[in-house]
Amino acid sequence: MGYETIRVEKRGKVGLITLDRPKALNALNAQLISELSAALDSFETDDRIGCIVLTGSEKAFAAGADIKEMQPFDYPKSYMSDLITPWERVSTNRKPIIAAVAGYALGGGCELAMMCDFILAADTAKFGQPEITLGTMPGSGGTQRLTRFVGKSKAMEMCLTGRMMDAQEAERSGLVSRVVPADDLLEEAMKAAEKIADFSLPVVMMTKESVNRAYETTLAEGIRFERRLFHATFGTEDQSEGMTAFIEKRAPQFRNK
Numbered sequence: 001m002g003y004e005t006i007r008v009e010k011r012g013k014v015g016l017i018t019l020d021r022p023k024a025l026n027a028l029n030a031q032l033i034s035e036l037s038a039a040l041d042s043f044e045t046d047d048r049i050g051c052i053v054l055t056g057s058e059k060a061f062a063a064g065a066d067i068k069e070m071q072p073f074d075y076p077k078s079y080m081s082d083l084i085t086p087w088e089r090v091s092t093n094r095k096p097i098i099a100a101v102a103g104y105a106l107g108g109g110c111e112l113a114m115m116c117d118f119i120l121a122a123d124t125a126k127f128g129q130p131e132i133t134l135g136t137m138p139g140s141g142g143t144q145r146l147t148r149f150v151g152k153s154k155a156m157e158m159c160l161t162g163r164m165m166d167a168q169e170a171e172r173s174g175l176v177s178r179v180v181p182a183d184d185l186l187e188e189a190m191k192a193a194e195k196i197a198d199f200s201l202p203v204v205m206m207t208k209e210s211v212n213r214a215y216e217t218t219l220a221e222g223i224r225f226e227r228r229l230f231h232a233t234f235g236t237e238d239q240s241e242g243m244t245a246f247i248e249k250r251a252p253q254f255r256n257k
């Protein structure tokens, strides 16, 4: 498939997707979301890909949903076209996705980053949910995911005032896993992705599924779910290989089996 609003590359076992609408600060329009979904589909079904990195430009990861595209919508059109719902493809991808964020991650841009499995931030990153300033509200998980990341008080302040958070505050609040110098962002994201992609893919996928379950269930149910998957890893050749390699003091050779 030819892409016009994103760049898609395979770097070894890592799938790299770069949002590429620089003139609009990577504003997320329907075409971009459709291309992003197609790229995610292709990486999800590609056995050689073990991890995905999603990034933007130096100035903007993404400045939100495309305001110019949304502006003419009325209620029936937004309801019938299920505006924004296709974005959820990012959160349903079963392979790990790392968001590498530099510059603005606003509105839908912040929500897109939060749909990924973790966020690495450049020291230039700025996160915010400014929809209130446009007479609307977050529509792609901002009130829900941001609240789970940073707690009610900060999420409420950000969604109600539109205030942006810089990278340091985002790290202190638990929104991002790490802050790195902007010049090192992609390299650090790729290093993390390569590390993940070298592990057993089925076990990586089970781990992702289990961590995500923590957001959707009680502690007791989540622990039961984790225990089932933990036991299931003993049905893989990779568990046997990993433990045998440790005992034999050699590097494991995982075969995703």
Ligand SMILES: CC(C)=CC(=O)SCCNC(=O)CCNC(=O)[C@H](O)C(C)(C)COP(=O)(O)OP(=O)(O)OC[C@H]1O[C@@H](n2cnc3c(N)ncnc32)[C@H](O)[C@@H]1OP(=O)(O)O
Binding pocket: 023, 024, 025, 027, 028, 063, 064, 065, 066, 067, 068, 084, 104, 106, 107, 108, 109, 111, 130, 131, 134, 137, 138, 139, 140
């Ligand atoms: C998901 C849901 C439900 C909702 C949303 O996401 S709503 C959108 C939320 N995002 C915003 O409100 C941010 C809007 N953008 C800005 O406030 C500013 O662009 C900025 C603070 C991010 C950067 O300001 P700066 O002065 O550096 O750059 P601009 O001249 O303002 O922008 C450059 C260029 O990009 C266009 N742009 C920026 N953001 C968007 C956007 N979200 N949708 C569409 N277009 C956007 C901007 O219009 C300008 O293009 P033109 O020069 O052609 O007007």
